[in-house]
Amino acid sequence: xxxxxxxxxxxxxxxxxxxxxxxxxxxxxxxxxxxxxxxxxxxxxxxxxxxxxxxxxxxxxxxxxxxxxxxxxxxxxxxxxxxxxxxxxxxxxxxxxxxxxxxxxxxxxxxxxxxxxxxxxxxxxxxxxxxxxxxxxxxxxxxxxxxxxxxxxxxxxxxxxxxxxxxxxxxxxxxxxxxxxxxxxxxxxxxxxxxxxxxxxxxxxxxxxxxxxxxxxxxxxxxxxxxxxxxxxxxxxxxxxxxxxxxxxxxxxxxxxxxxxxxxxxxxxxxxxxxxxxxxxxxxxxxxxxxxxxxxxxxxxxxxxxxxxxxxxxxxx
Amino acid sequence: xxxxxxxxxxxxxxxxxxxxxxxxxxxxxxxxxxxxxxxxxxxxxxxxxxxxxxxxxxxxxxxxxxxxxxxxxxxxxxxxxxxxxxxxxxxxxxxxxxxxxxxxxxxxxxxxxxxxxxxxxxxxxxxxxxxxxxxxxxxxxxxxxxxxxxxxxxxxxxxxxxxxxxxxxxx
Numbered sequence: 128x129x130x131x132x133x134x135x136x137x138x139x140x141x142x143x144x145x146x147x148x149x150x151x152x153x154x155x156x157x158x159x160x161x162x163x164x165x166x167x168x169x170x171x172x173x174x175x176x177x178x179x180x181x182x183x184x185x186x187x188x189x190x191x192x193x194x195x196x197x198x199x200x201x202x203x204x205x206x207x208x209x210x211x212x213x214x215x216x217x218x219x220x221x222x223x224x225x226x227x228x229x230x231x232x233x234x235x236x237x238x239x240x241x242x243x244x245x246x247x248x249x250x251x252x253x254x255x256x257x258x259x260x261x262x263x264x265x266x267x268x269x270x271x272x273x274x275x276x277x278x279x280x281x282x283x284x285x286x287x288x289x290x291x292x293x294x295x296x297x298x299x300x301x302x303x304x305x306x307x308x309x310x311x312x313x314x315x316x317x318x319x320x321x322x323x324x325x326x327x328x329x330x331x332x333x334x335x336x337x338x339x340x341x342x343x344x345x346x347x348x349x350x351x352x353x354x355x356x357x358x359x360x361x362x363x364x365x366x367x368x369x370x371x372x373x374x375x376x377x378x379x380x381x382x383x384x385x386x387x388x389x390x391x392x393x394x395x396x397x398x399x400x401x402x403x404x405x406x407x408x409x410x411x412x413x414x415x416x417x418x419x420x421x422x423x424x425x426x427x428x429x430x431x432x433x434x435x436x437x438x439x440x441x442x443x444x
Numbered sequence: 445x446x447x448x449x450x451x452x453x454x455x456x457x458x459x460x461x462x463x464x465x466x467x468x469x470x471x472x473x474x475x476x477x478x479x480x481x482x483x484x485x486x487x488x489x490x491x492x493x494x495x496x497x498x499x500x501x502x503x504x505x506x507x508x509x510x511x512x513x514x515x516x517x518x519x520x521x522x523x524x525x526x527x528x529x530x531x532x533x534x535x536x537x538x539x540x541x542x543x544x545x546x547x548x549x550x551x552x553x554x555x556x557x558x559x560x561x562x563x564x565x566x567x568x569x570x571x572x573x574x575x576x577x578x579x580x581x582x583x584x585x586x587x588x589x590x591x592x593x594x595x596x597x598x599x600x601x602x603x604x605x606x607x608x609x610x611x612x613x614x615x
Contacts, residue, residue: 163455164458166465167467408448409452
């Protein structure tokens with residue numbers, strides 16, 4: 128009996144944490160952005176404006192579920208579900224603390240990368256189904272961006288995998304007992320951070336959305352809870368990339384004094400805040416700049432990192 | 445690349461800067477004495493209406509939001525029969541105040557005029573009238589104007605000499 132109940136509890140906790148965090152992050156992001164822009168942000172509803180989350184989600188739920196008559200209806204409806212589904216599925220391999228993981232796959236990192244790449248289908252399909260030139264441009268940009276950044280997103284992680292000798296995320300965390308991987312793999316960390324921002328399509332790499340040139344790009348035709356799904360999916364993606372950075376480069380749950388899940392949560396939260404700081408501080412590059420940067424700078428750097436790491440691992444054997 | 449890191453740091457430092465937001469309903473902003481807000485009609489120091497219904501404000505108004513009808517009381521004093529300002533049109537430019545020869549119409553530092561019904565933004569004379577003299581405490585148009593009204597003939601105004609008798613030869 129126990130072997131059925133415990134996984135169910137784990138699944139419930141992981142889903143609950145991921146979804147509630149996504150909703151809460153809307154508030155966190157607005158407050159933090161306001162803090163860095165010398166404003167207050169939402170501080171009216173409830174203590175510290177926390178009730179804003181409830182108010183916003185109630186508003187989204189009660190909005191009209193509108194599908195434009197010119198849209199490709201089935202695809203239009205499925206698209207927002209894909210981003211949330213893939214992001215939530217990725218959480219299956221994220222260990223919150225030793226033993227507390229839905230599926231401790233021995234190819235955890237590969238699964239993670241595969242799932243987060245599938246998320247781009249959501250954006251491309253949404254842009255296509257909206258039957259709107261701006262949305263389509265957003266979708267095309269998202270796919271091109273994904274193609275160029277996905278490559279070194281994976282390559283930047285391979286250094287960590289080489290040092291550990293395993294794709295299993297729990298093994299990678301345990302291998303950081305002596306030293307966090309951010310020290311030997313600093314270049315890999317920076318590359319992964321940049322690729323991660325591009326992967327979640329957040330500022331400064333939100334060219335698929337680009338509200339001031341593409342009027343919200345792929346989701347300009349979306350409203351109500353379908354739009355909300357894109358929003359939630361984006362925040363789950365941010366949480367996922369932050370959790371991955373914390374796990375692979377900053378020792379996950381390892382740390383003195385505090386219990387393991389708290390360390391993991393604190394490290395993840397730090398990177399979520401960093402994501403928001405990126406949004407507050409950095410301007411969006413032009414599209415050709417983004418592409419040439421990805422292919423001509425980041426990819427060679429990732430390959431060099433890979434070569435050097437491989438050489439060091441071989442030499443020390 | 446270094447400039448990006450620098451701008452990240454600069455933005456992060458703003459976390460400790462003073463916030464510029466004025467939290468309005470709790471914290472009222474300072475409004476200058478000459479702030480152009482809600483329009484009022486003021487009274488003489490002795491309580492009479494200042495407005496002489498000359499229509500200059502209605503003429504000066506660029507959005508035609510003032511309408512009034514002149515009439516006279518038993519003393520020959522002109523006053524508006526009705527005086528109506530449509531605040532849903534008013535742009536608070538203050539031209540009416542500048543045009544007014546008797547300091548009757550004045551703009552005040554008050555802007556909290558929100559209404560749930562558009563119609564309620566049309567203010568009638570009793571909504572506009574205030575009990576005091578507003579920005580010009582001592583001024584009384586009828587006391588200084590050389591116009592004859594009931595209870596005051598020519599030459600009885602302040603600093604006014606009696607009119608010259610044009611039928612007399614004496615200097």
